Amino acid sequence: MPGVDGHPPRPRRGRRPAGADTRGTIVDAARDVFAAQGYDATSLRAVARHAHVDPALVHHYFGGKSALFAEVMRLPLDPRATVDQVLDGPPEGVGRRLAQGFFEAWDEPGRTPQMIAVLRAAASHDAAAAMLRDFLAAEVFGRVAAHYSDPGDATLPTRVGLAAAQMVGVAMLRYVLGHQPLVEAPVADLVDRLAPVLQGYLVDGVAPGPRAGV
Amino acid sequence: MPGVDGHPPRPRRGRRPAGADTRGTIVDAARDVFAAQGYDATSLRAVARHAHVDPALVHHYFGGKSALFAEVMRLPLDPRATVDQVLDGPPEGVGRRLAQGFFEAWDEPGRTPQMIAVLRAAASHDAAAAMLRDFLAAEVFGRVAAHYSDPGDATLPTRVGLAAAQMVGVAMLRYVLGHQPLVEAPVADLVDRLAPVLQGYLVDGVAPGPRAGV
Known part of the structure; x- marks a missing residue:
């Protein structure tokens, strides 16, 4: 395994039995490896090696890379379940399911401050931004894009990016900056307005309008 | 004038002649007053009093409150000129002019790092966020909303907020987080896709689609 730059190696004590702090040891090791190698290149096997535990223990405690990353980044949730819901239904409801899943994730009691911190x-x-970006690209946008992708459609990554931008911006204005109209708007109204926009980006591909009135 | 809380009063030296550091003195005073009173409640007259200069000097150096705020916040531009362009043309081109003005502001050589810092x-x-939010609400979104507002349309603030969210999100993903598809997309393509979305939010009011496929 390539060196985990900038971090002193952990003391070698051989493989340890599952104990009270094994989970924490794995999270600490994962933080080092994600930071050194980025989200995409990190394997659970490499994390296990760095933590001096059996790879089966990493699977046992975390199930998968996205859940381990969510723990390392202190994300209040692993978005895989939300994405599962978005993909589970007819294509014409994607925009609405995505908008609903977004507000369910953010508005759950007690979760908003953690989401804002992230x-x-x-x-x-920069390091946190790059890791989070790669994580979201792989686990959220990448999954949605792969699900609805026409292999010949070179515009999909741009359209998925603009849909993501719409949602990141709503998070910034409603939760971080506290822009009153978006704070006070009922979620149902926001979902009604966001659904066709997200649907247009993600599924319909909205033909660009005429260059009118410029 | 209400006290500028938490800042010691500047040494009283009487009104000073315009000198090499008068401009800097005004900016320093404005920083105090904006921080204590917020964007909306700050007057150029109050800034002049706090700086111990004649109000005419503040107008001479900065022209108006938005330009003074841009200087205090080290904004790389005063958005009034961009908003003027957006409002100067037929209603059916608002979305396109807004998208174009946005990328012209961000992509100007040398300006992007400053915009990212902001x-x-x-x-x-929190303090910077609140000031910037109030500033943008008054000088950008407020002006656009007032221009296209039907007094009976209670949905306009939400629609303006969602348009702003789309643009804040594009700035986050393209410039701060460096999401590759949005970094690499030609500006003309992004404008083509953003224009109808912004137009829908700001002018057309897009009737919410049917609650299909949920």
Whole structure:
């Protein structure tokens, strides 16, 4: 395994039995490896090696890479379940399911401050931003894109990016900056207005309008 | 004038002649007053009093409150000129002019790092975030809303907020987080896709689609 730059190696004590702090040891090791190699290149096997535990223990505690990353980044949720819901239904409801899943994730009691902390960290720190971006690209946008992709459609990544931008911006204005009209708007109204926009980006591909009135 | 809380009063030296550092003195005073009173409640007259200069000097150096605020916040531009362009033309071109003005503002050589710094500051610091939010609400969204507002349309603030969210999100993903598809997309393509979305939010009011496929 390539060196985990900038971090002293953990003391070698051989493989340890599952104990009270094994989970924490794995999270600490994962933080090092994600930071050094990025989200995409990190394997659970490499994390296990760095933590000096059996790879089966990593699977046992975390199930998969996205859940381990969510723990390392202190994300208040692993978005895989939300994405599962978005993909589970007819294509014409994608925009609405995505908007609903977004507000369910953000508005769950007690979760908003954690979500804000994540967004602030992403806006402030390059390393955190890069990791979060790669994570979301793989686990959220990548999955949605792969699900609805026409292999011949080169516009899909741009359209998925603009849909993501709409949602990141709503998070910034409603939760971080506290823009009153978006704070006070009922979720149902926001979902009604966001659904056709997201649907247009993600599924319909909206033909660009005429270059009118410029 | 109400006290500028938490800042010691500047040494009283009487009104000073315009000198090499008068401009800087005004900016320093404005920083105090904006921080204590917020964007909306700050007057150029109050800034002049706090700086111990004649109000005419503040107008002479800065022209108006938005330009003074842009200087205090180290904004790389005063958005009034961009908003003037957006409002100067037929209603059916608003979305396109807004998208074009946005990318012209962000992509001007040398300006992007400053714009990123502003967005990061807004995401990180509550005081900066509140001031920037109030400033944008008054000078950008407020002006656009007032221009196209039907007094009976209670949905306009939400629609303006969602249009702003789309643009804040594009700034986050393209410039701060460096999401590759949005970094690599030609501006003309992004404008083609954003224009109808912004137009729908700001002017057409897009009737919410049917609650299909949920």
